Amino acid sequence: MKTKENPMTDTPSSVEKPTDPAIESGLERLTPDRIQQVIQDVLKKETGPRFKAYVETCMHCGLCAEACPYFLSNDRDPQFMPAAKVKNTIWEMLKKNGNVSKDFLRRAVRISHLECNVCKRCSMYCPFGIDIAYMMLLVRRICHKLEITPQYIQDTVNSHSVTLNQMWVKDDEWIDTLQWQEEDARDEFEDLEIPLDKMGADIMYSVIAPEPKFQAGLIYQAATMMHAAGINWTMPSTPGWDNSNMAMYTGDNEISGRIARAFFETAAKLRVKRIVMGECGHAFRSVYDMGNRWNSWVMPPFEVVHALAFYHELLTEGRITIKEKYKKKVTLHDPCNVSRGRGLHDKAREVVNMVCEDFVDMVPNREHNYCCGAGGGVINCGPPYKGERMVNNRVKAEQLAATGAEVLIAPCHNCHSGLEDIVHHYDLKMEIKFLGDLIYETMDKKIYTPGA
Amino acid sequence: MNSFIAFIMGPMVWISVIIFLGGLTFKLVGILGAVRQKEPYIYSYMTLKHSLRSIGAWMIPFFPRSARMSPIYYGISYLFHILLFLVPLFLASHIVLINEAFQISWPALNDSVADGLTAGVIAALIFFVVRRFRVPEVNYLTSAMDYILILVVLLPFLTGFLAYHQWVAYQWITVIHILSGELMLIIIPFSRFSHMLNAPLTRAYMGSEFGQVRQAKDW
Amino acid sequence: MKYSNRFILFLAVLFVAVMTGFYCYAGQDLERLDPWAFESPRRPGAVFSHDDHIFLADDDCSVCHHVYEDGELVSDESSDDLYCSDCHSLKPAPDNPMPLEAAYHNLCRDCHFDRGEGPVLCGECHVKE
Amino acid sequence: MSEKTSWDWETELKEIPFNEWKTHFNWVQAPQVSQNGESIAAVVNLDEMVFSVCVNGQVWEEEYEKIWSLTSVSDSGFAAFVARDEEWTLSVNGQEWTHWCDFIWQMMKSLDGQFLGAAFQTDSEYGVIVNDTPWEDRYENLTGAVMAADGTSAAVVQVVPMPGADVEAFKKGVFSVACNGVPEDRRFLNIWDISFDTAGRQMGYGVRTDRESYGIVQNDTLWKNRFESVWKPEFLDENSLLAPVRINGKWQLYKNDAPFWQNKYDQLWHLTLSPDGKDVAAIVSAPYGRWRVAVNDTVWHVAWDTMISDIYFSQDGSSLAAVYKHKDVWDLAVNQTPWQMAADMVFVPCLSQDGSVVAVVIQKKGQYQLVVNKKTMASGFSFMADPVISADGSKVLLKGIENGIYKRRIIRV
Incomplete structure (x- = not known):
C-alpha cells in the first residue's frame, strides 16, 4: 500500500x-x-x-x-x-x-x-x-x-435564482420530461399517470433538478412505485418542484429562503397533505431545517417525508410487496442530512433488510457514519476539485472496502455521486445504487388493493 | 501583614465570590437576553427534555463515542473536573473557615486523601500541558492563553499542596494560595473558564436541535 | 517548535518553586498546646507560649480565660481554674454555642488580627512536626 | 362576476353519472368542473397514445397524443394543452388554436374568460401567446409569465446570451421584462413577480441589482432604496405600488419607495388588497413562527403556529378570510374567528359580495365536505370543486361527486 x-x-x-x-x-x-x-x-x-x-x-x-x-x-x-x-x-x-x-x-x-x-x-x-x-x-x-x-456552485445558485431549480431546467423541459417518463412507464402499467397539478392530492412528490436533467429514470421508478402503491399523488408543473438548494450552502440565505418558500407554497397551492421527496439529503435539510427557518417557519409547514421514510411506510403497510429479495451483499451509507439530520438510519436499515438478503453494516454507522465527502456543496464546486475530493475522503474508501459488499446503497444524490467517484478512484469494485433502484428491481409489479 | 491577610481572607473573599457569581449571573442574563433580542428563534428549538438528555448523555463516563475514542484524555479530564470542585469544597481547612464564618459545615475529606487528590489535579494539569505539546492537532490550536489558563488553575492547587506540607516560605505560599484562588474565581466569568456556564447552554441547544428537530442522538 | 520555549519556562518555574520549598524546610522543637481534648486532632497542637501571652496580657488572665453567662461576657471574672474544654464541648450544644475548635481559632486569630501581630494562617500555628 | 346572475340558481339538483365514464374509456383522469357547474370534464384515454376530453359524457371530436392542464374557462367551457405529431397548441372547447409550437404550458385566463394565454417554446425560443396571437419576439429563456385583465402579457426574458456557468456574464445582468414581447432597456441579475395594475397599463416587479441588493421597479423606474430581499409588489392604485421589503432581517411594507406600514415583521407576504382599494392585508409572522393576518398594519389577535396559506377579501372589503394550518390541522378563520373545523385540508373559500356568507370545501378523512358559515351543508363526497355564492348571497352552488355521480346542487343559506 x-x-x-x-x-x-x-x-x-x-x-x-x-x-x-x-x-x-x-x-x-x-x-x-x-x-x-x-x-x-x-x-x-x-x-x-x-x-x-x-x-x-x-x-x-x-x-x-x-x-x-x-x-x-x-x-x-x-x-x-x-x-x-x-x-x-x-x-x-x-x-x-x-x-x-x-x-x-x-x-x-x-x-x-x-x-x-x-x-x-x-x-x-x-x-x-x-x-x-x-x-x-x-x-x-x-x-x-x-x-x-467558487464558480460552479455559484452558477447553480444563479440557476436557482432565475428558474428556482438547480440546473437551469426550463419550465417546458421539466414538464416534457415528466410526460416522457409517464409515457415510458406505461409499458409496465398501461394506465400509469404522473398527475400534474392535481388539486387536493394526498402527496406532492418532489425531486431535485439533476433528476429531470440526467436521471429521469428515477422519476420513472418513483412513478411506478406511486402507481403500484395506489397513492393519490401529484407533481407540480410550476417552479417550486425542485427541493434542492445550493444557495443554502453558499450563504445566499435570501435566495435560499426564496427557494424554500416557492417549494412550500407550491404544496399549499396544490392543497396536498404531505410532501414526499426523492433520495436527496441536502434538499431535505433545506426544507426541513434551513430554508423554512429563514422564512419564519419554525418547522416545515407541510410534513416532508424523505424517500427512506416513505419506502418504509409503503413496505410496512404492504402497499408494495417484494417479490424476491435482492441477492447480492449490500452495505448502506447513512447520508448526514437524513441520519444525523433526521434520524432515519434505523428505518433505512429496516427497509434494506426487507428488500435485501445479505446486508452488512459499515463501521462507524448511523449518526456516526463518515461523510461521503461530496455533500455540503463540495461536489457542486465542480470538476476542478475532484482530485482533492478523492484525497480528502480516503477514509471513506477504507471504510467501504472493509465491508466487502458488492453493492453500496447511497440514498442521497450528493452521496451517490461522491461515492461513485470514490469507488472508481480507489477501484473498489462496488456497484452504487439508490434504495429506490433496489425496490424497483425487487418489487411485485401489481397494483395495491386495500384489504387484499 | 496581618491586616493584609485579614483583607484577603475577609473582604476579598466576598469580592471574588460576588464577582464570580455575579459575573456568571450577569453573563447568563446577558446571553438569554441577547438570544431573545438577536436570535429569538433559538428558543423555538430548545426543549428541556432534549437539553437534559444531551447533557446527561455527556455526563455518563465514556458514553459518547467521542469519549471512547480518546479515553485517556477524556478520563483524565473527567476526573479533573470532578476534583476541581470536590477537593476545595471538601477540604478540611476550607470547611473549618466556612464553619467559623457561617456556622455551617459538612464532612471533610481525610487530609492525606485530599493531599493525594490535589496531587492528582496537579498531575492532570501537567498532563494537559504535555498534551498541548505532544499531540499535533491540539498543539495546532494552542495559544499562549491556553497555558495562562492552565497556570491560573495550577497556582491555587500547587500552592495549596505546598502550604499543606509547609515545605516552603509558608506565609507567602499561603498568601499566594488565597490570592490565586480568588483570582481564579474572579476571572472565570471573563475568560474561557466561562465554559462552566456556556457549555451546558451550547450542549443544551445542540442536544435540542439533534433531539427535537433532527430526532437523532448527539453523542 | 513554536511553543517549546514557553514550555521550558513553565517547567523552570515549577522546579524553582518546589526546590525552594525543600531548601527552606527546617525542623525545630516548638512549645505547643496539647490537643488532648480533641478525639482525633487533624493538626498538631498549635505553637503557643503561655508565658509570652501572660506577659502580653499584662497578667490579666481573663483576656483569654473568660467567663460567659447567658451569652454575655462577665467582666473582671476569670476562669483560669478551668480547661477550655470544660465549657467548650467538641460539638455545639444548647449550653455552648461555640465548639472547642472554633473557640481556639476565634480567640487566638481574632486577637492576632486585632493587634496586628501574631500568626493568623493555619500553618503558622499548626506547624508540622 | 356579473355572469353569475344568468346562471341557473333555481334547479335544486342536476346529476351527471361520472364514474360510468370509466366503463367507456381505458382510464379517466381527475375531473374538472366548469365555473357554473353545468359541466364536468376529464381527460380520457381511448387507446395507446390516444387521448381526448370528455365533457358531460360527450367526447371532443379531435384526438391527441397528449393532453394536459385541462382547465375550466368562462362559465361553462374548458381549455387544455393538446399535442399531435409532437406539436402542441391550446384547445378551447375542442377548438384548436391555429398556432402550434414545440411546447406550451402555464395556462393563464382573465377573470371574465375573454383572454387565454400561455407560455410557449418553438425551436428553443420562448414567448407568450394570448388568444392565439404569439409574441413576435422570442427569447432564449423565459420565466414568470403573467397576463393582465385586458390580455396584456409580460414575462421575464433573457436578452443577452450567456455561456454555461459564466458567473461573470450573470453578474452584469442578462434578464429584462418583455411586455407584449417587447423588452425593456434595463437588465437585472434577477426579476421576479411581475404585477399589473387593474387596468393592465403599469407594471411593478422585484429585481436583484447585485448579489445582495434587491429593488423594486415601478413603471420602468427602479426605486432608489435597496433591500436585503423583496416579495411580490401590488398596485394600490395606478400611482401607488406596495411591496414587502426586507431591512436588517425584518420585513416592512413600502409604498412608492418609502415606508408605508411602520411595523416590522419576521415575515410579510401575500399582499392582498380589498377590491375597493381601501384596505391592505398581508400574512405576517410576528414574532418568529407565529403567523397572523395584518390589516392596515394591525395584526389579528389570533396567531397560528404552522402556516397561513392564503387570505381573501369579500368584494366590499368587509370580510377577510384566512386559510391556515395550526398544530397539524387546517382551518379557516373569518374576521379573526376560527371555524375550528380541524380539517385535513381547506380549499379556496368563496365570500359573498357583502361578506356575510363564506362557503368553503374541506377534506376530512378522505371525504369532501361543504361548509357554509361554520355549518356543514354536505358531506360524504369523493370530490368537490370550489363553491360559488349567488350574487344576492342567498344560495350556494355545490359542485361535487357523490357515489360516483356528479351533482350540481343549489343550497339555500
Missing part, C-alpha cells in the same frame, strides 16, 4: 490546486475597505450570542479532530481538523476585526467550501456541542457577500 500507483497514499500536496476564475476575479475586485466592511457587517448584524458562545467556549481540546474525514484522510494533518478550520477563518476575521488579506480569503474560501462538508459530525465529538458547520456556513456567507464563491 505504499507505491505511488496506490491512490490510498495520495496526500494533499500531491494534488494540484486549481485556480477558480470566480474566486480570482472576485478577489481582484475587492479592496481592503470592502473586505473589512463586509466582514464587520456580517459579524455584527448577522451573528449573536450563539456565535459568541461558540468562540468563547472552545477550549482548544482537539476532540473534534477525530470526527472529521478530512483530518483522518489527510494523515491527521492538523489543518484539516474542524477547530483548525475555524481558527484559520472566522477566528482570525474576528480577531483582526475583518482586516484580512486576499491570500487569507483565498484560503478561507477553500477551507469553507472545499474542506468541510458541513456534515455536523464534529458537533457530536465536541463535548460542548459547538456547531462548527454553522461557523463554516458563516464563512461562506461572508464569501458570498464578497462575491468570491
